[in-house]
Amino acid sequence: MTIKLLITGGTIDKVYNKLSGELEFSESHLEQMLERGRVSLDTSPEILFLKDSLDMNGEDRNLILSKCLECDEDNIVITHGTDTMVETAKLLGNQIQDKTIVLFGAMIPYSIDNSDALFNLGVALNAAQTKDSGVYVAMNGRVFDFDKVEKNKSLGIFTNT
Numbered sequence: 322m323t324i325k326l327l328i329t330g331g332t333i334d335k336v337y338n339k340l341s342g343e344l345e346f347s348e349s350h351l352e353q354m355l356e357r358g359r360v361s362l363d364t365s366p367e368i369l370f371l372k373d374s375l376d377m378n379g380e381d382r383n384l385i386l387s388k389c390l391e392c393d394e395d396n397i398v399i400t401h402g403t404d405t406m407v408e409t410a411k412l413l414g415n416q417i418q419d420k421t422i423v424l425f426g427a428m429i430p431y432s433i434d435n436s437d438a439l440f441n442l443g444v445a446l447n448a449a450q451t452k453d454s455g456v457y458v459a460m461n462g463r464v465f466d467f468d469k470v471e472k473n474k475s476l477g478i479f480t481n482t
Contacts, residue, residue: 323363324449325394326351327385330371331402333427333438346371350431351400354442362446365394374402374409374426382412389417396449397422398442403472403479406458414456414467423448425459428477437461 328334328349335344349368369384389397401409403426410424425445427438445459456467460479473480 322396322450323365323394324446325392325397326364326366327388327397327399328366328368328371329374329377329381329385329399329401331374331400331406331426332430333400333402333436333441334371335373335430336432337430344430349400350438351442354431354439358439358443360446362450365392372402374405377402377405377409382409385409386413386416389413389420389422395420395454398445398449399424401426403428403460406460407467407470407472410456410458410467410470417456419454421449421452421454422456423452423459423464424457 328351330346334346334349336347338345351366397420401424406424406426413422423445425441427436427441429436431438441460444462448457448459448464458465458470458479465479469482470479471482
């Protein structure tokens with residue numbers, strides 16, 4: 322089994338710019354995360370774009386959808402910003418039933434100490450191998466059905482709806 326990895330950005334791939342004091346994108350950290358996590362799965366990574374999910378639009382989401390539909394792999398993991406992850410998951414979940422797709426992200430960038438990125442990646446990779454066909458969100462040590470999850474901004478975690 323090969324797992325397709327679609328990279329779209331989000332907090333997980335942001336780095337701190339010492340000059341501006343802002344979090345910004347320079348490159349994806351997913352390959353580094355796979356190596357650090359000693360992942361021995363066959364993976365096929367592809368960077369679609371690096372964006373904050375608040376900056377994503379319908380065109381971006383349709384690109385994610387088309388890549389999921391077109392790829393040969395039946396197991397897909399997608400990096401995504403947490404603010405609109407559920408919106409993308411719903412689009413995919415309403416269009417794709419014959420693949421196992423798991424979206425995940427991080428509340429703290431991978432490049433910053435105590436990030437949840439590596440843990441969330443592990444949960445997502447496991448879910449992509451073990452869950453039935455469908456679309457899921459892997460965050461906070463849990464795997465949620467795409468249509469039964471929300472980001473609780475006051476608590477800073479994902480919860481069931």
